[in-house]
Amino acid sequence: MDYKDYYKVLGVDKNATTEQIKKAYRKLARQHHPDVNPNDAEAERRFKEANEANEVLSDPDKRKKYDQFGADWQRYQQQPGGGAGRSGQPGGGFDWSQYTQGGDFGGGGGSPFGDGGDFSDFFGSLFGNMGGGGRGAGGSRPGAGQDLQAELEIPLEEAYHGGPRTITVNGKSLRLNISPGIADGQTIRLRDQGGPGRHGGPNGSLLITFRIASDARYVRTGNDLTQDVPVSIYTALLGGEQTVDTLSGPVKIKIKPETANSTRLRLRGKGFPVYKQDGQFGDLYLRLNLTLPQNLTDQEKELFQQLAALRPTT
Structure with missing residues (x-):
């Protein structure tokens, strides 16, 4: 399998801040979301790829380990066995000590990279298949669902008075209560109304950005x-x-x-x-x-x- 340059996937520099990574990911997620591009295999692939890159680069621990490991990916692949052995330890005679504390993986013998969930083979090899807690061992950690974004335009008078409003997002009807005085461009968060969580994790949030229509008066x-x-x-x-x-x-x-x-x-x-x-x-x-x-x-x-x-x- 080929090495994945997650920075290139998101279009950010290797010194990008967490906020820059989040902004780049949200832009790509909106652009390639399956709901926006139905029956588009390429858009779906890029959407999953962006999710995978964000999963790593937005997590400080995973990003650090990815940065340490990525430069040696091809050399690691060329080693006999090329990955985790049956025992869950890195195989092939590759020297992993530079990536670990004291040359091993700690007391439990598990992976230092954690679990990546249901992602590409590269992700699985790097974060999931090198220890007892990864996918190779049949385990997986819960993960929060993806945050979804939507825009809602309302008249100025409704922004003044506020009140209940029913909206439909991804075919699901949601009832929200608009607080009087909401501003143009203001975003509210509806928790648990985003994408489904992974492996029993919490659902993501729905972020609604309000647009106040111009008024003739x-x-x-x-x-x-x-x-x-x-x-x-x-x-x-x-x-x-x-x-x-x-x-x-x-x-x-x-x-x-x-x-x-x-x-x-x-x-x-x-x-x-x-x-x-x-x-x-x-x-x-x-x-x-x-x-x-x-x-x-x-x-x-x-x-x-x-x-x-x-x-x-x-």
Whole structure:
């Protein structure tokens, strides 16, 4: 069997951090997932390959042993016996002392590499078939299932109020409760709703990233909202009251006489709810846009002409 370069599989450098490895793995897993590529043998192969690489490189112990052992893989293969003997010890006369403490595998005679689960032959030889606890001995350790990722788009008003929502992931209906104030791009974790665990291990999680649809009425900035409010020129000149619809219900505002166009009013506590902070809200900013009367009658034109005569331009 050929040596597998797990770093190359994930497309990362050998000095990559755990976070970089996780990011690369998630990208490949999404790209080649069987649900996204049904009946695609090549995508399935690459998906399994990425899983195998992540299984090793995301585990500090396995990664260390893989790095130590990988450079000598071909030389090890060329040794008589080429692997684990029936006793579970490395065979073929290869000098394993450089990979172990004191030249042996410890008190139990088991593999220093642990168990890799149901993976490739290379993985099995490297991590599972060299000791009593590996696949060659019929044992296997439980492993957590794969985390799954999904996106959910909701309207701004639903993000404001929150509430129950039923979604379908991989043919399974799930009910979740959205907390008011959730932000665009925010991710929540549903434990035990991901891929099935291996050998009795726990299921993975489902990670849901929220996308908040744009709204024609409001612009959201953090927990604050901005809303354009049309105001007639008469109300702007003479002052008065006007009712404004907000996400929390109608609000009556007072407009001062001689209010200029694009004047901003601040309504404290009428913005977006602060996520998981009961009773706390951002602010709502109203931008007053003056509207001009259309289709003037002859009498209205005459009155405006009289007004203009009283205020000649300089």
